[in-house]
Amino acid sequence: MSTTDPPVHLKAVSAPGQPDVTPALEELYRGFEQELLVPLWTEIGDLMPAHPRSRAVPHLWRWENLLRLAEKAGDIVPVGRGGERRAIALANPTLGGRPFATPTLWAAIQYLMPGEDAPEHRHTQHAFRFVVEGSGVWTVVGGSGETAVGDAVPMRRGDFLPQAGWNWHAHHNVTSEPMAWIDGLDIPFQYVTESQFFQFGREKISEAERITPERSRSERLWGHPGLRPLSVGEVAPGSPLLAYKWEHTDAALDDQLLLEKEGYGGTVEPGHAAVRFSNPHDGTDVLPTIRAEFHRIARGAETAPVRETGSSVYQVFDGSGTVTVGDRTWSVTRGDLFVVPSWEPFSARSEAGTTDSDSGALDLFRFSDAPVFEALRLDRQETLR
Incomplete structure (x- = not known):
């Protein structure tokens, strides 16, 4: 090893708490x-500050810009081996140009053209898909091999589709229209912990998997509220339910706000309904490293500023409003995505109405790295008012 230019550079400084130079x-x-x-x-x-100082910063991506660029990519960039997916990742401006929304979370817009297939593969990274608009794509989960037939899962507006790591999966668009959705993964977390694996699957899915059922097999088995199938014993990590349908999420949020109006509570704070997507097998988070939630904020309501360890990515599903992250404030509309870094306070005010929101409220989809922090007993939350 050369001793002429060591990678460690130390400078003696005259400062309180430092030895004399x-x-x-x-x-x-x-x-x-x-x-x-x-x-x-x-x-x-630097190593032991008084509170978290994230390398990420609050940032906003406009959906209209993401969609416009994804449409251009659809005309230019093929889907197939090598690139695998036409996925365009959010790059936080202070993370060195890496395709990371936060130090632990990946978020991307994925775009599939009419008649296209995204080839089968699997990876240890835990993932999900969330659909802010459109339909027509089915994701096929758990195939590969000579006899295995994957489960074809429909993707429609408002649906949340978790995908635990190391499951084979492919996508196919059976319609005459392109479709876009957002992908969330723990790629940065597994990258920094050097724990990731990836494997190519089949070039093409079978004809038996190129089907378009209204409900997947996983929904037929696991998608009944409060009912656990006795035919199933232990399950692998991650939710066995592969699609959480929008109509159920929407109804749950509506009922919370109605209960509040009737004087029975049910909301986390005035005008703020929220649900967490959970594993029907054991009630835990849908993925070992990712938590997913949906928040509905009634018109005129404002959430209390809250800061937490760990980071989050939000997407505006519907409506409009104002969000504040740290010292940044933005007006947001359908599809916009923004990042809340660790220990940055977040609050939102709804300005939605019947003209810009199906629910008449500001609807926010959120995913975070909370399960990691809770497992390590590093979770902390503080409400600022």
Whole structure:
């Protein structure tokens, strides 16, 4: 190993809590550099700050811009082996150009042209799809091999489709129209922990899988509220229900706001209904590393500013309003995506009405890395009023 230019560089500084700058200290620091050592007293303010200081910053992506660029990509970029997916990731401006929305979360718009198939593969990264508009694509989960027949799962506006890691999956568009949706994965988390695996599947799915059922097999087995099939024993990590339908989410949020109006509570705060997508097998989060929620904020209501450890990505499903993340405030409309970094306060005010929202409210889809922080006992939350 060369000793002429070691990667560790230490500078003696005159500051409170630091040793006096002397020739002996300089000599000590050169010895540290040669042996690739870093003393804590020079780094403690950066390594152990008083509160989280995220490398990510609050940022907003406009859906109309994402969709316009995805449409152009549809005309130019093929789908197939190599690129695998026509997925365009959000890159937080302070994460060095990496395709990471936050240090732990990936978010992307995926675009599939009419008649196209996205080839089969699997990966250890946990994933989901969320549809803000459109229909016509089916994702086929759990196929591959000579006899296995994957489960064809329809994707429609408002549907949330979790995909636990290491499951084979492909997509096919059977309509004459393109379709876009958002993908969420824990790619950055598995990247930094050096734990990821990836494997190619079949070039084409079978004819038996190129079907378009109204409901997938997983929905027929697991999609009945409060009812667990006795034919199934233990299940693999992640939710066995592959699609959470919008009509159920919508009804649950509506009922919470109606209960509040009737004086029975049911909301997390005035005018703010919220649900968490959960695993019907055991009630845990749908994915081991990702939490997914849906929030409905009635017109004129404003949420209390809350900050949490861990990061989140939000997409406006419907309506309009104003969101504040840290010292940034934006007006948002359908499809817009924004990031809430760790320990940055977040609040939202609904300005939605019947002209710009089917529900008459500001509807927000949210996903976060909360299960990781809770598993490590690093979760913390604070309401600022």
